Amino acid sequence: MAGKGTMTTRWTRKDLLGLRELSADEINFILDTTDAFKQVGTREIKKVPSLRGKTLVNFFIEPSTRTRTSFELAALRLSADVINISVTTSSLTKGETLKDTARNLQALHADILVLRHSSAGAPQFLANRLQASVINAGDGAHEHPTQALLDLYTIRERRGKIAGLRVAIVGDILFSRVARSNIFGLLKLGAHVTLIGPSTLVPKEFEKLGVEVSYKIEDVLPKADVVNLLRIQHERQRREYFPGILARSTAASRSTARSPTDCTASFSIKSPTVWQCAWLFFTSVEGSRDEPHNHSKRSNYRSRKQAR
């Protein structure tokens, strides 16, 4: 937690591509500042001028309503200008490559790019080529950092802490970017994680990440402090991974002993975590606009000292 005397931000990255590369400190920093941003939505005038004159581009190749609207709302509340590009309105359908799209976005002078894409690594691809800050809103089955941050915030809000909690993640883990980001975040913050699902969707290989794998939901649930239910990602599977999907997931939800966390969180909770990402990236963007590749230069630039 930030000390009373801590005056400055501790964020030095240009982009938010995933939770795997973040330190526990960085994750905690985001969670610590969530309350302040959340509160803006309860004010009479739901606007602060922090990102005034900055442009945020929502670039969503995969469809999404909730995530895109959350980012849009966050940007508007921070006084940024928002442009929404979806797959149907983009030129990708006309055969434009991602690299060309990057060039066009550069020409727009976008300050923040929020990208949702079906290919893992696409946000990194753009982050390497653009001066804009890139926020990954979900890339294939790889990561969905803002969703995981929201889940971590929700857990911390309800349970007071994350370290030491027994968290069960249930469902289609293999194809789930939300699962991966949650796994990275929870492990970094000291939770004990168990994955539950059929073996085709939860391969044993996951144990090498530091989690437990179980195929028996009834063994795990009674001891779990938090349960995160994932949805079956039909669109990402290449074929029927196991029979009776519906039967399994209904059984899983019925056998839940305690109420699951809000994985279908409402806007008012979702938005803040997303806003401060916009805030953080905005402040790091201003550090140096010359060379997007020089991340090491950027962090030297931004050595953080206590203000007093």
Add this chain to the structure above:
Amino acid sequence: MSPTIIRNGRIIDPANKRDEIADLYISNGKIVGSKSEIRAKLSRRDGKSEIEEIDAKDLIVAPGLIDMHVHLREPGFSHKETIESGARAAAAGGFTTIVCMPNTSPVPDNAGTIAWIKDRASAIACVNVLPSGSISKNLAGEELAPIGSLAQAGVVAITDDGHCIQNHEVMRRAVEYARMVGLPVLDHCQDYNLVGNGVVHEGYWSTLLGLPGWPAAGEEAIVMRNILLSELCDHPIHCQHISTAGSVRLLREARARGVKISGEVCPHHIALTDEAIQNFDTNCKVNPPLRSRTDVNAVLEGIADGTLSILCSDHAPHADFEKEVEFDVAPFGIIGLETELGLFIDLLVHKHAKIDIARLIEMYTVEPARLLKLDAGTLSRGSPADVTLINPDLKWTVDVDRFRSASRNSPFDGWKLKGRAVRTMVGGKTMWKL
């Protein structure tokens, strides 16, 4: 070209069991036995003979190296590479003979395309280019190509490389035909169903990054298939680009029983592991994929004990704009002609000390020549003067911008290696020197 004497080099000629410091004599594009056999013209001006002398002190004088797995992309994909640029890249890598793969457009599943390739190569290529023919028509894996007429047209082997025949019965018939006409069969071992849309090795890193996996079993299943068919048909089958521990084990056991099965290795499968893909660098996307540390160690052992007997590159050029896309849509492939020798010497001979330089040269000369029944890979008296001079201790840094290849898709840019070819001679003429 003038006759040449290569002086004071360490001549390593495994075919003739030669490893000694001596001079090598070349006349009229062929190796000759001694200086007296050199028919040198006397210069009109001063009466002195025009023999060129090359100082090979501290260098290895080897038979011209053979790379039997190269994609030249012509006809059809000349934006990636051409026969001309590929040949230049080969010469710059120390290779005097290359075997080109059939996944071109049109596919060399007919004598006409083979003839085109051979004509083009003899007109423009600075090294020997030997075509392979396809096993199936259009690489579709269903109907056999006219293997007999391909043999007559002069292919050195048949392979569906890039693709793999899934129907074992079709493959069996192909092997039987090949036996009839005396052609070796090469196979890119990939079971399409097990592999699915896998893009990286199925293991820790694919799980971590959420990328579809290419399981080791996808290669091993077909290696097993080929072992069985090789036994059944009593004909050699050569498994291309072996990458997994399981494949090495299967080959070892089968070879111990005398089955005519062999395997080759590409440098990226021992230089890198699947950890390299974590930044989604498409220059690390290759088929078969980079594997785990365990697999790499098993492949190194396979080279050390002779289970894997041939080295090659699977030189697979792609244009920049093709590779500079999202990871899962990028084409598979790494170029290798200009880095393979350096990588293999550095890793196999120096770093891991798995084989000595003589064996390395053997794996690039005698072994492929024997498999493909080529009149190459030796410094015997009377053979074409295809010679590669190698400095095994030369330190150099890979710089892709200086490659002769038309493409740049290599993950080895900036690597510091020890060992390199310094001169490549084809038919007695120097086609490249450092």
Add this chain to the structure above:
Amino acid sequence: MKQAKQKTSGAAVPTMDAEAIRRALQRIAHEIIERNPQLTRVVLAGIPSRGVEIAQRIAGFIHQIRKINVETGVIDVAMHRDDVGTRFELPMVRESKLPLPLEERTVVVVDDVLYTGRTVRAAMDAINSFGRPSRIQLAVLIDRGHRELPIRPDYVGKNLPTSGNEKVKVQLQETDEKPDAVWLEREP
């Protein structure tokens, strides 16, 4: 207090000790009581970090004098600054707390040091997004001059003329866990 030894950040000149600070805040409390007959309508809103502690102390003095509990609050200004984007290091964002509604109330903005006036402008901007108080006043422990905006304090603990290369340093018991003190640091 002896003058601190020459360090790389320059000499330190002590300005106020704990007793001086206590007297100043007590006087401010009296002044607030004088100018605000309806104390229940007053909100002492501190700007983090030290403004919050100062606001609470002033409220404490008011309670000692009048036995009335004046409401305190927190105004976080980080999101309202006009220099976001030109500075590399920005203050930590914290939650604001103000008793609502603000209509018909007097909000006294409380901070430790008044300098250019931009922080106070941001505080007023922040207050506006919560509501429309009938009056906004300003209480500061130190006014060091060099205003860049037309902002003036209503209550001042000490006027301290300074030059551009000096820094005013404030230390408070609760916030810094060190004894109360104000001193000047000169850059060499």
